[in-house]
Amino acid sequence: MRRFELIAPCHFGMEAVLKREILDLGYEISQVEDGRVTFIGDEEAICQANIFLRTAERILVKVGSFKAVTFEELFDKTKALPWEEYIPENGKFWVKKASSVKSKLFSTSDIQSIMKKAMVERMKSKYHKSWFEEDGAEYPVRVFLMKDQVTIGLDTSGESLHKRGYRKLSGKAPITETLASALIMLTPWRADRILVDPFCGSGTFPIEAAMMAASIAPGMNRSFTAEAWTNLVAKKQWYDAMDEANDLVKRDVEVDIQGYDIDGDVIKVARENAQVAGVDHMIHFQQRAVKDLSHPKKYGFVITNPPYGERLNEKETLPALYREFGESFKKLDSWSAYMITSYEDAERYFGRKADKNRKIYNGMIKTYYYQFLGPKPPRKHREER
Structure with missing residues (x-):
């Protein structure tokens, strides 16, 4: 089975609770940072984490991380990642969300467009195509920049995991x-x-x-983006x-x-x-x-x-x-x-x-x-x- 590094974002201050949940599922923790816990798992872990974790906001498959202080560096290092190992030829891919904290690259719209171009260039060279229909399954990408360190992940969850499927209606000032x-x-x-x-x-x-x-299980009554990722x-x-x-x-x-x-x-x-x-x-x-x-x-x-x-x-x-x-x-x-x-x-x-x-x-x-x-x-x- 293929091994992945999986990133589980959570509410700030709740990292220890999420870490305990992941350990209880039987997976190895590789890193705990403010607002997220990274762990090692296989294909089964992607399913288990989405369905069983109560305190994670979503589950991302980590594609890579690197330091970037210029847009040229961001482009080159994004292009160097093995996107073809994750996204099939007909996959629909885009950078759904970018966030930047204390980094030289702070324009999230520019980060998103430059990374998309880099991904396309990589896919062109690997699939020997000049145009992608993108009419297959969706592969949304999320990127975090923290002190110039770029972390990139594919979003397996889709809608945030706090959306269990039961709260059709909510009162004033709901808690997630x-x-x-x-x-x-x-x-x-x-x-x-x-x-x-x-x-x-x-x-x-x-x-x-x-x-x-x-x-x-909190994810029993909902669907996940990665259910369509039959290549993974x-x-x-x-x-x-x-x-x-x-x-x-x-x-x-x-x-x-x-x-x-x-x-x-x-x-x-x-x-x-x-x-x-x-x-x-x-x-x-x-x-x-x-x-x-x-x-x-x-x-x-x-x-x-x-x-x-x-x-x-x-x-x-x-x-x-x-x-x-x-x-x-x-x-x-x-x-x-x-x-x-x-x-x-x-x-x-x-x-x-x-x-x-x-x-x-x-x-x-x-x-x-x-x-x-x-x-x-x-x-x-x-x-x-």
């Missing part, structure tokens, strides 16, 4: 599915513990938690990976996962999304204000993405909202709370300093993941559950 999964994985929550999201919006946290509990990955590899994903689903798992929101219309959206994801029977959604947050049992988890007040007219309501959240949480005996927010006075109005927090970028918004830790349940209690 990949980030929600990563944030849940940063907590000690497991399927036998209670989980409540009092600001559930379109239901992303409860749905991702339910999918984890039921071992539903046999169709059977995709069928086998999907069969494995189906076999792993636990259809009878029992959980206590709840999602509340004050907006009844948003709760309807969350229910529809959960139904599409196949986990509606595992989650109790309810229209409920945060001041009414309660649960009779101990040792549960609150994991949530409360309003940030990004809109000016919402800012003035935040002190009262976070105060109500904090007061409700105090009544939850021995619970832990995890919230991601950009609101700088979150701890002040919540009424407690976080035991831990970490800076995370949610899109372009700088946020903090505040962790208010409760006690661990006694061993006897853990064994009973």
Whole structure:
């Protein structure tokens, strides 16, 4: 089997979570950088990574990397890469996205057009053709420039992996599915513990938690660009990976996962999304204000993405909202709370300093993941559950 170097971009700050996921799949990590993890795998790994990884944004096949400080250098070194080993004669290829950070070459449109020309010149010399119809499968290319180091990869995923296929509709300020999964994985929550999201919006946290509990692979209900790359990955590899994903689903798992929101219309959206994801029977959604947050049992988890007040007219309501959240949480005996927010006075109005927090970028918004830790349940209690 052919070995590839595969690049998995992720949210900044979530590299350790993604690294653990890749190791759990059984693949060797070759590099961890800000916002991406590179690992070694074969054709099967392309399928497995796309279908099973919850925190990766996409999977790229690394074609090459080199240093370039001039466009001439970029052209020559791109042309020197073995494109014919990846793209067939009739393949449709283009540089879909370029990004440049702290590099002398910073015009992304120029980077894209020069690299495309270089690829065409390489293909002309290898396929002995002067014109390419490009009427076959799509081979989109992505390139990152960081401090003049160019890294080039073929995008196997297509649409970002956060698009699981279940969220047809979303509420205000949705959190992506990949980030929600990563944030849940940063907590000690497991399927036998209670989980409540009092600001559930379109239901992303409860749905991702339910999918984890039921071992539903995040890529089961979507397609990937590389499914058409029969020159690199046999169709059977995709069928086998999907069969494995189906076999792993636990259809009878029992959980206590709840999602509340004050907006009844948003709760309807969350229910529809959960139904599409196949986990509606595992989650109790309810229209409920945060001041009414309660649960009779101990040792549960609150994991949530409360309003940030990004809109000016919402800012003035935040002190009262976070105060109500904090007061409700105090009544939850021995619970832990995890919230991601950009609101700088979150701890002040919540009424407690976080035991831990970490800076995370949610899109372009700088946020903090505040962790208010409760006690661990006694061993006897853990064994009973």
